[in-house]
Amino acid sequence: MTVPAPIAELLAAARRAQRAGDVAGMARLVETALAAHPTDFDAGLMRAEAAVHEGRYADARAALAGLEPAAWDDPRRLLRLAEFHSHMGRPIEAERCCARAVALSPNDTRALYDLAAASIALGRLDAAEALFDRVIADRSDDWDAWANRSTLRRATVERNHVAALETALAESGGDAEARIALGHALAKELEDLGRYDAAFAHLKDAAAARRARLSYRVADDAATMEAIAAAFPADLLRDAPPPSSEPGPIFVLGLPRSGTTLVDRILSSHSRVTSLGEIQDFALALIAQARGARDKGDLIRRSAAMDHAALGRAYRARTAGRTPDAPFAIDKTPLNFLYIGLIALALPEARIVHVRRGAMDGCFAMFKTLFRMGYPFSYDLHDLAAYRITYERLMAHWRAALPGRMIEIDYEALIADQAGESRRLIEGCGVEWEEACLAFHANPAPVATASAAQVRMPIHDRSVGLWRRYEQGLAPLAVALSAAGIALDHRA
Structure with a gap:
């Protein structure tokens, strides 16, 4: 009797096949892994991934649907499913998984952030803003949350985040990611307020910081x-x-x-x-x-x-x-x-x-x-x-x-x-x-x-x-x- 290879070895081989451009080989290795370990969550996700690469979207959806019941009480797995749904352009399904993750773990900032992202895609902009507020209150160094929040509506004199953004940038210690995200957010809100010179100064610095991190010609x-x-x-x-x-x-x-x-x-x-x-x-x-x-x-x-x-x-x-x-x-x-x-x-x-x-x-x-x-x-x-x-x-x-x-x-x-x-x-x-x-x-x-x-x-x-x-x-x-x-x- 042939002893099946350990699941980790099969999935690692499948990932190598993917990197080499052999998607069919990736799919075969994943199916071999699932034949021996039919309930493995990682293998199930990789099955969906291989199906997407091959254009078998119905198979990918079926694979994700099969994984959801087993993930329903596990916030980490739910967020991984939500991420996959988002990449497939399925924000309704992503929102469902994120909402369940937040219900299970109400103070999990990653779950809150991912639910906000799904809410934006579905046009629930007020809900997304409230979720980003919660993320920032708990983790003030989540720079992406700051940047995304500023895109949700037009800033006004009565309602804006300029002072908070300036304080966060000053306290970030020159962190490059903070310069990029907070700089773009400040540029957007200052432009809304008609403060164009200040907006461009922040934008120029943020864009330069972003460009410095890219290897591009x-x-x-x-x-x-x-x-x-x-x-x-x-x-x-x-x-x-x-x-x-x-x-x-x-x-x-x-x-x-x-x-x-x-x-x-x-x-x-x-x-x-x-x-x-x-x-x-x-x-x-x-x-x-x-x-x-x-x-x-x-x-x-x-x-x-x-x-x-x-x-x-x-x-x-x-x-x-x-x-x-x-x-x-x-x-x-x-x-x-x-x-x-x-x-x-x-x-x-x-x-x-x-x-x-x-x-x-x-x-x-x-x-x-x-x-x-x-x-x-x-x-x-x-x-x-x-x-x-x-x-x-x-x-x-x-x-x-x-x-x-x-x-x-x-x-x-x-x-x-x-x-x-x-x-x-x-x-x-x-x-x-x-x-x-x-x-x-x-x-x-x-x-x-x-x-x-x-x-x-x-x-x-x-x-x-x-x-x-x-x-x-x-x-x-x-x-x-x-x-x-x-x-x-x-x-x-």
């Missing part, structure tokens, strides 16, 4: 975008299948903080459209189809020559597992702008909605946002300029090589003429107009982006031209963009 991203344009010339894209009028995915893409979440909420307020949120399914389907690409350059070369119809089928198979409840499903991953050529080749039924924003307002909006993951170019003005310049060139390439293939929405035009631009957007996607699209702020669907609080308010124009309040501090960005021939403001 914007030249690498610029080279990648240039290589993509070279690999997908106009003569290759002329062979793309003609656009189909059949229901299908709607890609809402562009730079972060350009208005992609606003456009997503307008579209998903329609009865025939649902949002899948910011998912990685297209990139993951591409990597799987490229089969062993050595690096980014090799991936780009393989992507141009691969079977694009097969790529489309792989993407459809992955997103079908997410069980969209409408004929049209939004993939709102901003950096999918890198893949516009591939989307056109692989998915003739896809609608491609490119959201644009004036260069200075767009770059400044990124500069003042503390992203938890991704967008490392956003913390330095020179990096921002270099990235924006190369992005503009890539989008000009797609525009010339795929004339008429994209629906282009300007953030400023949408703000100025919400009804007219919303109609153009909806009709461009091939669905009939519904008045609910004008009440996007009443859309109850979860949202898990940096705009989670803003998109629950009606449209306003406070951020249009806002960069001019910081013109002196942003001068290096303006000079670099102007030298590249890029207009600083939106042109109607």
Whole structure:
């Protein structure tokens, strides 16, 4: 009789397989572990993780559901389940697990924090603020709680956290994480109060502290975008299948903080459209189809020559597992702008909605946002300029090589003429107009982006031209963009 390997050894081997890109091997090892240890919680979580990597979302949901009864009286396990639900874009399930964890352990600051995060995604902003208040009262050095609390509403003279934030920053002893989180929070609240010089001073220091912790070269991203344009010339894209009028995915893409979440909420307020949120399914389907690409350059070369119809089928198979409840499903991953050529080749039924924003307002909006993951170019003005310049060139390439293939929405035009631009957007996607699209702020669907609080308010124009309040501090960005021939403001 063969003695099964210890569970720890099997799971460690599964993790090594994952790191090596062998997700199928990871899944096999996890199933071997579960065959011998069917009730092991860690193995069950890894089963769900392997299923997500392979695009088997129904299997992942089933695995998590099977684990919840055994975790129901264990706050630690509940929070691990909640974290996994959050990564899968399931804030209702995450909130349920976090609420139970808080009920079991009312003073657990991690449980309180995680419940606040789930509450934000579900639009329960007052509840989230109260939870962050509790976290900060118990653990004043939870800098993320301070930063997130400041994003939940517009600060006023009567109601703000500026004095408390300044005191916490002064008492932090120069801690880098405190400088980053508290500096961003102060910049946001001081801007709300119209104290622009003080806001920029804190923002500049916080962004510099964040940038100092990153190992990043914007030249690498610029080279990648240039290589993509070279690999997908106009003569290759002329062979793309003609656009189909059949229901299908709607890609809402562009730079972060350009208005992609606003456009997503307008579209998903329609009865025939649902949002899948910011998912990685297209990139993951591409990597799987490229089969062993050595690096980014090799991936780009393989992507141009691969079977694009097969790529489309792989993407459809992955997103079908997410069980969209409408004929049209939004993939709102901003950096999918890198893949516009591939989307056109692989998915003739896809609608491609490119959201644009004036260069200075767009770059400044990124500069003042503390992203938890991704967008490392956003913390330095020179990096921002270099990235924006190369992005503009890539989008000009797609525009010339795929004339008429994209629906282009300007953030400023949408703000100025919400009804007219919303109609153009909806009709461009091939669905009939519904008045609910004008009440996007009443859309109850979860949202898990940096705009989670803003998109629950009606449209306003406070951020249009806002960069001019910081013109002196942003001068290096303006000079670099102007030298590249890029207009600083939106042109109607």
